[in-house]
Amino acid sequence: MxxxxxxxxxxxxxxxxxxxxxxxxxxxxxxxxxxxxxxxxxxxxxxxxxxxxxxxxxxxxxxxxxxxxxxxxxxxxxxxxxxxxxxxxxxxxxxxxxxxxxxxxxxxxxxxxxxxxxxxxxxxVLGMPGHTAWVGLNRIARARPGEAIVVSAATGAVGSVVGQLASLRGLRVVGVAGGAEKCRYAEQELGFDACLDHRAADARALAEGIRQAAPGGVDIYYENVGGKTLEAVLPNMNTFGRIPLCGMIAWYSGQGVADAMRVPALWRTILVRRLRVQGFIIFDHDDSFGAFLEEVAPLVRKGRIRxxxxxxxxxxxxxxxxxxxxxxxxxxxxxxxxxxxxxxx
Amino acid sequence: MxxxxxxxxxxxxxxxxxxxxxxxxxxxxxxxxxxxxxxxxxxxxxxxxxxxxxxxxxxxxxxxxxxxxxxxxxxxxxxxxxxxxxxxxxxxxxxxxxxxxxxxxxxxxxxxxxxxxxxxxxxxVLGMPGHTAWVGLNRIARARPGEAIVVSAATGAVGSVVGQLASLRGLRVVGVAGGAEKCRYAEQELGFDACLDHRAADARALAEGIRQAAPGGVDIYYENVGGKTLEAVLPNMNTFGRIPLCGMIAWYSGQGVADAMRVPALWRTILVRRLRVQGFIIFDHDDSFGAFLEEVAPLVRKGRIRxxxxxxxxxxxxxxxxxxxxxxxxxxxxxxxxxxxxxxx
Incomplete structure (x- = not known):
C-alpha cells in the first residue's frame, strides 16, 4: 500500500x-x-x-x-x-x-x-497544450504563409505555441491577452507582431485595435476564450476565414453568458464571409502526436519556441x-x- | 429603343x-x-x-x-x-x-x-438553387451514405433538391417545413424519410420530433433558415457533424433576432461535438456548374428528382x-x- x-x-x-x-x-x-x-x-x-x-x-x-x-x-x-x-x-x-x-x-x-x-x-509546450496548438493551426485552420492570425489567451500554454508556430511559418500574428505585462511578453519574447490587452478595451475598441494590427483583415481566429474577444474579431474576419474552436474560457463559469452576443449576427458573418468554424478536441488527434513532437521538440531545444x-x-x-x-x-x-x-x- | x-x-x-x-x-x-x-x-x-x-x-x-x-x-x-x-x-x-x-x-x-x-x-432545379443544393451537400457537407441529414425549408427550391439528392445517395433525410401540406409533399412526393412542421411545434417539441425522426442523431444540418429550427437541431447533432450554412431566412428581416439564442450555447455545442459550420455562397462555385448539370439534369428528366x-x-x-x-x-x-x-x- x-x-x-x-x-x-x-x-x-x-x-x-x-x-x-x-x-x-x-x-x-x-x-x-x-x-x-x-x-x-x-x-x-x-x-x-x-x-x-x-x-x-x-x-x-x-x-x-x-x-x-x-x-x-x-x-x-x-x-x-x-x-x-x-x-x-x-x-x-x-x-x-x-x-x-x-x-x-x-x-x-x-x-x-x-x-x-x-x-x-x-x-x-511538448505535451497536450502544444499538440493542441499544432493540430489547430495545421489540421483545423490549415494556416498558410502570408495570412494573418489572431490568437486569444495569447500567452497561455496553447496560445503561446500557436502564435510562435504561426510566426515561424510566415503568418502575421496578433495576440489578445489580459494585461500589459502579458502583451509585452508576447511581442518581445514570443515574437508576435502585436498583442492587444483585452482588459484595457471594450469589444468595440478591441475590434478597432485588431483592425489596426491586421490591416489586411484576419484569416484565422484561434479561439480559446469566446466573450468579448470573439465579438471583436468577427467584424475583422476575411472572406474564407477559419475559426478553429478550441476553448471558450470566458464563458466556462457562466459569466457573461446571459448578455453575450446572439447567434443571428454571428450566423450572418459566417454566411456572408464564407467562414469555416470548426470545433476540435485533442483526444481525437492522438495519431499526430509523434509528428508534432518531431517538429516542435527541436524548436524548443533551439530556443525558437519559448x-x-x-x-x-x-x-x-x-x-x-x-x-x-x-x-x-x-x-x-x-x-x-x-x-x-x-x-x- | x-x-x-x-x-x-x-x-x-x-x-x-x-x-x-x-x-x-x-x-x-x-x-x-x-x-x-x-x-x-x-x-x-x-x-x-x-x-x-x-x-x-x-x-x-x-x-x-x-x-x-x-x-x-x-x-x-x-x-x-x-x-x-x-x-x-x-x-x-x-x-x-x-x-x-x-x-x-x-x-x-x-x-x-x-x-x-x-x-x-x-x-x-437546374439553375442556381439546384446548384446550391448540390454544392452544399457534396463540397461543403461532404455527405456520406448512411448518414442522417436535416434539411430546413425542405420544399423550397434549394431544400427540395438537397433532400432528394441526399436520399438518392443513401442518407436518411428529415425535412423541416411550414405546414402539413408541405410536409406531406416532402414525404410522399419527394421521398423524404420524415418531414416536421415547424409551425405546429415550439423549439423543444421540434427538437424532440427530430430526435424521433433521426434516432441515430444528425450528421448534417443543411441550414437555410436559422431561428427555431437551428435551435431544435443543435441538441441532435452528432459528433463530427457538419452545418453547411446556406441561408437564414427566418432572420433576414429582423424578426426573432432580438430574442434569438445566444452564442455561448452554440459555441459549446460546436466545441464539444467537434462540429464544422461553414458558410458558402454559390457564386464562389461557378466552376462546378457543368458537373452539377451533368449529374442532375438526367435525374430530373427521369423523374427521379422532382x-x-x-x-x-x-x-x-x-x-x-x-x-x-x-x-x-x-x-x-x-x-x-x-x-x-x-x-x-
Whole structure:
C-alpha cells in the first residue's frame, strides 16, 4: 500500500468555482495489478478544460463524480511496476489526477525523455497544450504563409505555441491577452507582431485595435476564450476565414453568458464571409502526436519556441492556482509542483 | 429603343419589407452595344437572398440602390444581339433584374436548351438553387451514405433538391417545413424519410420530433433558415457533424433576432461535438456548374428528382409574391411569369 493525498470534488460549483468545491483527502493506494504501474506525481497540469469536468453536463468526457478525484494529467516517477515497459525510476506522463500518487494502466502512460527537455514540458509546450496548438493551426485552420492570425489567451500554454508556430511559418500574428505585462511578453519574447490587452478595451475598441494590427483583415481566429474577444474579431474576419474552436474560457463559469452576443449576427458573418468554424478536441488527434513532437521538440531545444510556466507549490495549493488560472491570473503554463523533481527542473 | 417595365427599390425596408418598398416604372432600353444582347424576360426568379440586397449593409454583393432596379436572375428570349454567340430567338438565363426587358453582356448570359427541360427550371432545379443544393451537400457537407441529414425549408427550391439528392445517395433525410401540406409533399412526393412542421411545434417539441425522426442523431444540418429550427437541431447533432450554412431566412428581416439564442450555447455545442459550420455562397462555385448539370439534369428528366413551382402572373405582382415567399407562402420554386413562353411551359 502507498500513502496518497488527493484533491476531490467536494461539490459541483454554481457558476464560478470556489475553494469550497474542493477537498484534500488522504488515503492509500493498493499495489499495482498486472499491467499497472504506481506513479509518484512530480508535476500536475492545470488546464481550463477541467472546469467543464466539474459540471454535471453532457460533454465529450464524463464529469468528475462528486467525491471523486479531480481529473488531470501529471508527470511522475514510476515507483512500482507490473508492466514490462516500465521500471522504477522511469519518468512518465499520464492521467494521474490531482493526486500525489496514482495507479495507472501502463498502456495509458507515455515515457518522457528527461534528456529532451525539462520533464514539466511534457505537460505544456511538448505535451497536450502544444499538440493542441499544432493540430489547430495545421489540421483545423490549415494556416498558410502570408495570412494573418489572431490568437486569444495569447500567452497561455496553447496560445503561446500557436502564435510562435504561426510566426515561424510566415503568418502575421496578433495576440489578445489580459494585461500589459502579458502583451509585452508576447511581442518581445514570443515574437508576435502585436498583442492587444483585452482588459484595457471594450469589444468595440478591441475590434478597432485588431483592425489596426491586421490591416489586411484576419484569416484565422484561434479561439480559446469566446466573450468579448470573439465579438471583436468577427467584424475583422476575411472572406474564407477559419475559426478553429478550441476553448471558450470566458464563458466556462457562466459569466457573461446571459448578455453575450446572439447567434443571428454571428450566423450572418459566417454566411456572408464564407467562414469555416470548426470545433476540435485533442483526444481525437492522438495519431499526430509523434509528428508534432518531431517538429516542435527541436524548436524548443533551439530556443525558437519559448515557453513560460506558472508554478504553484504543493498539491494542497492546486485549487487556488486553478481558480486563479480561470481568471487569467496565471502567466504561461500553469503547473503544480507535487513532489521533488529528480532532474532538478 | 425598347419599351421596358421594371420594379425598382422605392425605399429601404425597416424590418419586414412591404409593397411600399417597391415601385413599378416604365422606361426604354437603348439598343445593345458591342458584345451586348437585349433579352425579353419570360421567367423571373424570386429568391430569399434578394432580401439582403434591399438593405444597405456590407455583404458579399453590393446592395440595390434606392431607385435602382431590383436584382435577380431571369430566363428570357434574345430579341437583339451584338454578341456573336447569340441570335434572336435564343433562350438565355442571366441577371435580368425585375424587368420586362434587359440589356446584358453576352458573356454574362448562358444559353438554355429548351429540349433539356422546361426553361423555367434554369432558375430552379437546374439553375442556381439546384446548384446550391448540390454544392452544399457534396463540397461543403461532404455527405456520406448512411448518414442522417436535416434539411430546413425542405420544399423550397434549394431544400427540395438537397433532400432528394441526399436520399438518392443513401442518407436518411428529415425535412423541416411550414405546414402539413408541405410536409406531406416532402414525404410522399419527394421521398423524404420524415418531414416536421415547424409551425405546429415550439423549439423543444421540434427538437424532440427530430430526435424521433433521426434516432441515430444528425450528421448534417443543411441550414437555410436559422431561428427555431437551428435551435431544435443543435441538441441532435452528432459528433463530427457538419452545418453547411446556406441561408437564414427566418432572420433576414429582423424578426426573432432580438430574442434569438445566444452564442455561448452554440459555441459549446460546436466545441464539444467537434462540429464544422461553414458558410458558402454559390457564386464562389461557378466552376462546378457543368458537373452539377451533368449529374442532375438526367435525374430530373427521369423523374427521379422532382420539383414544384409557385408562379405569380405578371411583373407587377413580383413584390407581392416576394413578400409572401419571405413568410413561407410559396410552395416550391417561386417564379414570376413576366412574358409569354414560346415553349409553352
Amino acid at each position: 502507498t500513502a496518497c493525498r488527493r484533491i476531490v470534488l467536494a461539490e459541483r460549483p454554481k457558476g464560478k468555482p470556489t475553494e469550497d468545491n474542493f477537498r484534500l483527502e488522504e488515503g492509500e493506494l493498493p499495489a499495482p495489478g498486472e499491467g499497472q504501474i504506481t506513479v509518484r506525481t512530480i508535476w500536475l497540469s492545470l488546464d481550463p478544460y477541467m472546469r467543464g469536468r466539474m459540471d454535471d453536463a453532457k460533454s465529450y468526457a464524463e464529469p468528475v463524480a462528486v467525491g471523486g478525484t479531480m481529473e488531470g494529467a501529471g508527470v511522475g516517477e514510476v515507483i512500482d511496476s507490473r508492466h514490462p515497459g516500465f521500471v522504477p525510476g522511469d519518468i512518465v506522463v499520464g492521467r494521474t489526477g490531482w493526486a500525489s500518487h496514482a495507479l495507472l494502466a501502463g498502456a495509458s502512460a507515455r515515457k518522457v525523455d528527461p534528456a529532451l527537455a525539462p520533464i514539466s514540458t511534457a505537460l505544456g 515557453y513560460r510556466e506558472s508554478v504553484a507549490e504543493g498539491l494542497e495549493n492546486a485549487p487556488c492556482a486553478f481558480l486563479k488560472m480561470l481568471d487569467g491570473g496565471n502567466f504561461g503554463k500553469q503547473l503544480v509542483r507535487v513532489g521533488p523533481d529528480p532532474a532538478g527542473t | 425598347t419599351a421596358c417595365r421594371r420594379i425598382v427599390l422605392a425605399e429601404r425596408p425597416k424590418g419586414k419589407p412591404t409593397e411600399d418598398n417597391f415601385r413599378l416604372e416604365e422606361g426604354e432600353l437603348p439598343a445593345p452595344g458591342e458584345g451586348q444582347i437585349t433579352v425579353r424576360t419570360i421567367w423571373l426568379s424570386l429568391d430569399p437572398y434578394m432580401r439582403g440586397r434591399m438593405d444597405d449593409a456590407k455583404s458579399y454583393a453590393e446592395p440595390v440602390a434606392v431607385g435602382g432596379t431590383m436584382e435577380g436572375a431571369g430566363v428570357g428570349e434574345v430579341i437583339d444581339s451584338r454578341h456573336p454567340g447569340f441570335v434572336p430567338g435564343d433562350i438565355v438565363v442571366g441577371r435580368t433584374g425585375w424587368a420586362s426587358h434587359a440589356l446584358l453582356a453576352g458573356a454574362s448570359a448562358r444559353k438554355v436548351d429548351p429540349a433539356l427541360a422546361p426553361i423555367s427550371t434554369a432558375l430552379g 420539383y414544384r413551382e409557385s408562379v405569380a402572373e405578371g411583373l407587377e405582382n413580383a413584390p407581392c409574391a416576394f413578400l409572401k415567399m419571405l413568410d413561407g407562402g410559396n410552395f416550391g420554386k417561386q417564379l414570376v411569369r413576366v412574358g409569354p413562353d414560346p415553349a409553352g411551359t
